[in-house]
Amino acid sequence: MSNKHHLELTQVGMEFATAKGTFNALQDVNLRIKKGEFISLIGHSGCGKSTVLNIVAGLYQATKGGVILDNQEVNEPGPERAVVFQNHSLLPWLSAYKNVELAVKQTPNGRSKKAIKEWVEHNLELVHMSHAADKLPAEISGGMKQRVGIARALAMEPKVLLMDEPFGALDALTRAHLQDSVMEIHAQLGNTVIMITHDVDEAVLLSDRIVMMTNGPAATIGEILPIELDRPRNRIELADNSQYNHYRHAVLKFLYEKQRKVESVEEHRKKQNSHKGRATQSHVA
Amino acid sequence: MSKQQTVPMMVNQIKQISLPTLNQFLTATALPIVGIVIFLGLWSLMAKNIDTSLGKFPGPTAVWQQSIVLVDEHNMQRDKAGKFYERQQQRNAARLVKDPNYIVTIKDFTGAPTFFEQIWTSLYTVMVGFMVASLLAIPIGILCGLSKNAYTAINPLIQLFKPVSPLAWLPLVTMVVSAVYVSNEPIFSKSFITSAVTVALCCLWPTLINTAVGVSSIDKDLLNVSKVLRLNGWSHVTKIVLPSSIPAIFTGLRLSLGIGWMVLIAAEMLAQNPGLGKFVWDEFQNGSSQSLARIMVAVLTIGVIGFALDRLMLALQRKFSWDKSAVLL
Numbered sequence: 001m002s003n004k005h006h007l008e009l010t011q012v013g014m015e016f017a018t019a020k021g022t023f024n025a026l027q028d029v030n031l032r033i034k035k036g037e038f039i040s041l042i043g044h045s046g047c048g049k050s051t052v053l054n055i056v057a058g059l060y061q062a063t064k065g066g067v068i069l070d071n072q073e074v075n076e077p078g079p080e081r082a083v084v085f086q087n088h089s090l091l092p093w094l095s096a097y098k099n100v101e102l103a104v105k106q107t108p109n110g111r112s113k114k115a116i117k118e119w120v121e122h123n124l125e126l127v128h129m130s131h132a133a134d135k136l137p138a139e140i141s142g143g144m145k146q147r148v149g150i151a152r153a154l155a156m157e158p159k160v161l162l163m164d165e166p167f168g169a170l171d172a173l174t175r176a177h178l179q180d181s182v183m184e185i186h187a188q189l190g191n192t193v194i195m196i197t198h199d200v201d202e203a204v205l206l207s208d209r210i211v212m213m214t215n216g217p218a219a220t221i222g223e224i225l226p227i228e229l230d231r232p233r234n235r236i237e238l239a240d241n242s243q244y245n246h247y248r249h250a251v252l253k254f255l256y257e258k259q260r261k262v263e264s265v266e267e268h269r270k271k272q273n274s275h276k277g278r279a280t281q282s283h284v285a
Numbered sequence: 286m287s288k289q290q291t292v293p294m295m296v297n298q299i300k301q302i303s304l305p306t307l308n309q310f311l312t313a314t315a316l317p318i319v320g321i322v323i324f325l326g327l328w329s330l331m332a333k334n335i336d337t338s339l340g341k342f343p344g345p346t347a348v349w350q351q352s353i354v355l356v357d358e359h360n361m362q363r364d365k366a367g368k369f370y371e372r373q374q375q376r377n378a379a380r381l382v383k384d385p386n387y388i389v390t391i392k393d394f395t396g397a398p399t400f401f402e403q404i405w406t407s408l409y410t411v412m413v414g415f416m417v418a419s420l421l422a423i424p425i426g427i428l429c430g431l432s433k434n435a436y437t438a439i440n441p442l443i444q445l446f447k448p449v450s451p452l453a454w455l456p457l458v459t460m461v462v463s464a465v466y467v468s469n470e471p472i473f474s475k476s477f478i479t480s481a482v483t484v485a486l487c488c489l490w491p492t493l494i495n496t497a498v499g500v501s502s503i504d505k506d507l508l509n510v511s512k513v514l515r516l517n518g519w520s521h522v523t524k525i526v527l528p529s530s531i532p533a534i535f536t537g538l539r540l541s542l543g544i545g546w547m548v549l550i551a552a553e554m555l556a557q558n559p560g561l562g563k564f565v566w567d568e569f570q571n572g573s574s575q576s577l578a579r580i581m582v583a584v585l586t587i588g589v590i591g592f593a594l595d596r597l598m599l600a601l602q603r604k605f606s607w608d609k610s611a612v613l614l
Contacts, residue, residue: 059509077512089506093528093607102524106514136607156514 006035006070006192007056007160013064014051026051027218029065031211036190040203042251043213043222044259049196050164052213056194057083057162069159079107082158086165088145090137096148097133100124103152123155124148126185143174147181154185163195167202175199176235179206187232200255204247205235212254222259225250343578348585351578359399366394398559404586407560410477411549411594414484415542421485422492422541423534427526429493430500447490451483451548455555458482476558483552484545491540499533500526528607535602542598546591561587 014026026048033039041049054060056067058077067074069081077083082103090099100120104111111119124130127147132140137148146166153161166182167175179202186193186206197203203210207227214222227247229238238244325345335342343351370391377389398406429436462479503526511525553562565583568576 057513059512076515077509078515079513081513083509083513085506085509087506089504089510091507091510091525091528093531103514106516106520 006037007031007033008068009033009052009056009065010068011065012052012055012062012067014048014055014060015063024218025216026055026062026220027064028220031221031224033192033194035192038186038193038206038208039195040207040210041194041196041213042198042200042203042210042255043219044215044255045198047213047216048219049213053083053162053164053194053196056160057081059083079103079156080159082153082156082161084146084149084153084161084163084166086168088137088142088149090145090148090152092137095134095136096124096129096140096144096151097121099137099148100152100155104155107156109157119155123151126154126188127151127181141174143170143178146170146178150178150182150185154189154191158191160192160194163193165196165198168198175202179235182206183231183233200248200251201235203251204229204244205233205238210247210251212251212259215259223254225254337577339572339577340574343581347575347578348581351575352582354575355400355579355582359401362396362399365396369394400564400582403560403564404590406477406558407549407553407562408590410480410553410558410560411484411542411545413477414481414549415488415545417481418485418489418541418545419492419538422489422537423496426493426496426534426537427500427522427530429497430530431522431526436497436501443490443493446486447494449487451487451551452555454483454486455479455552458486459556474558476553476556479556480549480552480558480560480562483556484549487548488541488545491544492534492537495533495537495540496530499530499537502533503529532602532606532608535598535606539595539598539602542594543591546587546594550587 009029009031012026012029013024015022015024017023029052031039041052043049051060055062056074058074058081061075074081090096091102094102097120100123101116104116104119104123121130121133124133127150129144129147129151132144132148137145140148146169150163150166153163167178170178182193183206185191195206204227210225210227211221212223212225213219225247229241229244229247329344329346332342332344332347373391377387377391380387381389425439429439459475459479462475462482466475466478507525507529511521516524549560550562550565552558553560554566555562557563557566561583565580568579568583
């Protein structure tokens with residue numbers, strides 16, 4: 001029974017108070033997630049993916065509905081719902097080891113000093129970062145930082161691992177490496193994972209189900225696509241797999257046909273201008 | 286390859302390597318020297334033409350001579366003090382031989398403090414004032430940075446007292462210290478406490494403001510990390526807030542120490558704390574023909590020490606700040 005309703009989102013809605021009145025960001029989000037499931041949230045920017053993730057993390061409070069994890073309501077952040085942030089957010093004054101150690105020490109399970117050390121080292125090993133344990137975040141590459149960020153989250157032994165576009169800021173090769181690592185870790189530990197992504201291939205490759213969200217305001221779940229590909233999955237073999245391509249196609253169709261982002265001409269111009277403005281600014285800088 | 290060919294090549298290489306470094310050397314070392322030389326020239330030129338009731342305004346040579354005199358006076362006084370203690374010891378030893386029950390007392394040397402002892406007093410006083418100010422300013426700054434309400438409540442007071450001159454505080458501080466600090470065996474002299482408190486009152490603000498700004502501008506992601514890790518209030522402050530605002534706090538501390546050193550000289554003049562400020566005041570009152578040159582020595586010393594203190598803070602900032610990418614000048 002616990003397997004069936006590990007994590008439940010029921011009628012979740014979110015309104016933000018703005019200067020122009022309330023903004024309805026999210027409404028009627030219903031999702032039931034099984035233990036060990038890997039869920040991807042995909043959708044255009046501004047569709048409330050991050051809001052969903054932040055509500056599950058407890059960083060936001062849903063204004064309607066709620067989240068239940070193992071029969072307990074979620075209403076504050078906690079280590080059992082560890083978050084891997086988009087830009088790693090490691091503490092810049094602590095080494096990779098110390099960053100992970102801080103998380104381990106904060107997780108209540110009464111480890112001895114020796115056990116803490118072993119657990120930190122084990123998690124760094126898991127993300128292949130043992131060699132850089134004593135390096136400061138500024139001394140390692142973006143991909144390595146994100147690996148340490150994942151190690152920190154895993155070290156909390158979370159029931160649910162929440163990843164907010166974890167590979168968004170990385171180059172394609174590094175991203176592929178990290179995706180492989182995540183698949184490997186997921187196979188080994190069997191955590192429940194919710195991952196936000198913009199990348200269709202990433203979503204299909206990693207997920208058990210892809211949750212596709214409609215555009216905001218009042219965004220909600222549009223479709224849910226179960227991915228029934230055998231694990232372990234190999235990106236090269238899958239490239240020619242017709243089923244894989246069928247899934248890809250389904251997601252692309254949802255994003256670019258059913259939920260194509262329609263911008264008014266004025267909005268489009270504004271964006272262009274702000275882009276130009278930024279470009280000249282950075283040029284001057 | 287023949288020799289004739291290689292030699293010009295090497296010359297070329299040398300040119301390529303050494304020209305930029307030579308340029309760097311010139312700009313980094315020669316230009317400051319040029320500046321100083323021009324300054325010394327203008328100074329001696331102008332000094333000759335300024336007549337005061339205490340004689341001509343001292344030029345660089347007169348000031349140099351007086352600085353040597355001050356060193357000599359210091360050494361002489363040291364000698365005197367050494368001999369004074371030696372005589373006491375001999376006397377005490379002699380008395381002990383006569384009377385084994387004699388309790389030895391050692392009297393302190395009571396000669397006037399020398400220039401270097403006055404420098405030491407000034408440094409000690411400014412450090413105490415600065416420490417007191419920092420111990421107050423950092424916690425209050427953290428509070429202001431963490432809580433918008435606390436900031437809104439305290440901000441008017443900061444804005445009100447920040448621009449107040451030390452000279453305005455001093456009479457009040459003097460009276461309060463005289464009234465409150467009453468002891469038969471005072472550990473510190475009143476003039477010292479008055480000066481230190483005045484320094485503290487004036488160098489509180491830059492640290493407080495910079496700390497508040499540093500704390501309130503912590504990366505939101507790091508705050509979220511703290512929330513996910515469920516850090517309690519104390520750990521939140523010590524593990525996230527303090528380390529991430531260390532660069533800003535140090536910027537404030539550096540500004541504070543600079544202001545403190547400036548304020549100290551004025552405070553010592555009026556409070557008669559036996560430091561550099563009192564030295565300047567005493568020489569001014571003394572009014573001998575060397576007084577102006579001796580004051581000028583003090584002026585330059587104050588400048589050099591101020592600069593050294595700033596460099597010291599910079600070195601500490603470099604050591605303790607995790608943000609190695611920041612350009613610190």
